[in-house]
Amino acid sequence: MTSATSLFSPVDADLRLLTENLKQLVGARHPILYAAAEYLFGAGGKRLRPAIVLLVAKATMPGGEITQKHRRLAEITEMIHTASLVHDDVIDESELRRGVPTVNSSFGNRVAVLAGDFLFAQSSWYLANLDNLAVVKLLSEVIRDFAEGEIQQGLNRFDASLSIEAYLEKSYYKTASLMANSAKAAAILSGASETVAQQLYEYGRHLGLAFQIVDDILDFTASSDALGKPAGSDLRSGNLTAPALFAMEEKPYLETLIEREFAEEDDLEQAMALIQDSRGIERSRQLAQDHAQQAMQCLNDLPASDCRQALLELCNYALSRQH
Template sequence: MIKIHPYSKLPIQSVQEELDQLNYNLNKMIAADNPILYSAAEQLFIAGGKRIRPIIILNTAKFISINKIISIEQKRLAEITEIIHTASLVHDDIIDNCDTRRGINTVHNVFNNKIAVLAGDFLFAQSSWYLANLNNLNVVKTISKIITDFAEGEIKQGTKSFDNTISIDEYIEKSFYKTASLIACSCKATVLLNTNSISENNDFYLYGKHVGLAFQIIDDILDIVSTSEELGKPAGLDLKNGNLTASLIFTLNKKQKLYKLINQEFQFKDNLDEAINIIKQTNSIQKAKDLAIEHIQLAIHIIKKKQLNNKNSIDLILICYYILNRFS
């Protein structure tokens, strides 16, 4: 078993220059002639974010490069990935009726649902155009699957809303479509831009998959244990919207009262707080964290099979530690 060490910061030093350029380029890439559309799209980037997906891609690119140089295409892929991720957030916020994200008003809250949907669609279209210009059919196929997976994930989540029969396997499957697919496919595409090695493609796809699943599991735990101020968005939103996550699923067989609260769809004012308190009374949050640890261990094992004296391989492992230790 791999020992998990506490690490609270994202390792960005080795890719800081590329990350600064990425932030500059994103504003240029979302430019639109229509001022309302541009303003809506720009709103998505105001809150910033940690850019964890581009950081993973840039470190992967340096790791697999003989001369540690990131190609122009790989840099553009990191930008495309962040645009796709951001586009998915605006649609998620509409579906989840989330009024704030990272402490600022969401696009549909600033404008309206129609403008927000169009802004998200515009970003997906922009990412597709830049993706096509990479002139790599295998990469286009790999990244295009992400958008399909987003839709499938939302449908799976919607059909299981307030469904107290949901299993952990179904939760993991939905989490893959909504979160892990983006990181897995992006890692694979980064390798495809450098080599056609099937084993390398598979390794980094799996690394991204396990990192993505761990990220989502921890994110879902934070939704239960954190405050709205800490999250930058309303706490308990998953449960309120009927999105039953790992901690709750692990609690179901221990606390029958949860079934009643779920069946009532947390319609009464204190139902949500009561459900969260019930979850906290069990070891279910720790069990959910243990599930995230399993995926982190698998991701770390993939990188540790490779050259450990590589600075970027160390950073890929530190990213794993950071993801896990968002919740301590």
């Protein structure tokens, strides 16, 4: 299977520079926050979101030259993403992410919340300094969407009446909004037409939804070692995702187990078995595939280049990854 890292080869040097810059942007004035940030940015993430920004920048700029504003946008994108992960881990009481201890388990909830707030604040400050109101509006919307998605997820725990549409809306807020709005922002910084900028927004939206659906499938199909967190953890916490929602249409007893919040012994194991025995996972894969194909179609108007090819291959990578 193609790795994310090999897909990013057209912007490989730019991503290495980004990792160094991120540590500088956080600043060393607060040793504990700096330690938390250094720890985060060194945690071996895929750098998927800044890579998309840089690939879009090169694909839409004459001669493929990335500007300093594009680089800063990529850094801001990763800071916003990382801040959201820190807060997610506090809310979910997660002890591991990507197989390493979370900020909250290493530094405590108080520092983790402050580290997330600090990263959001730093990203907002650097965003304002891009001096591009359209881009500021797009990325500010992402920060609002994160909060909206987290609130929706909290309110809908163990809600067996949740629709696929509501699940996709929450998935947009929590995952796809950042990919969509940052891709569009990169195109705007390149001076691309409104049509191209909007197509790149749609590319990010569909790719983000495909990624989230595959993530939700892996929660049922991948091992705890591959996930870097316990398998079935979403279901256990009452976060109902596509495989469970589709499975409920075939297995009515699953709804009973969910509504009593797996209160009885073996409830969770029974629920996992019912999902595995249904077409829930298969239908979820089809849904992810539909969104990946729509993402690919959004790139039709971009001129041929290594970066456009990488953006296309990311859609296949989203479907085939194992963690």
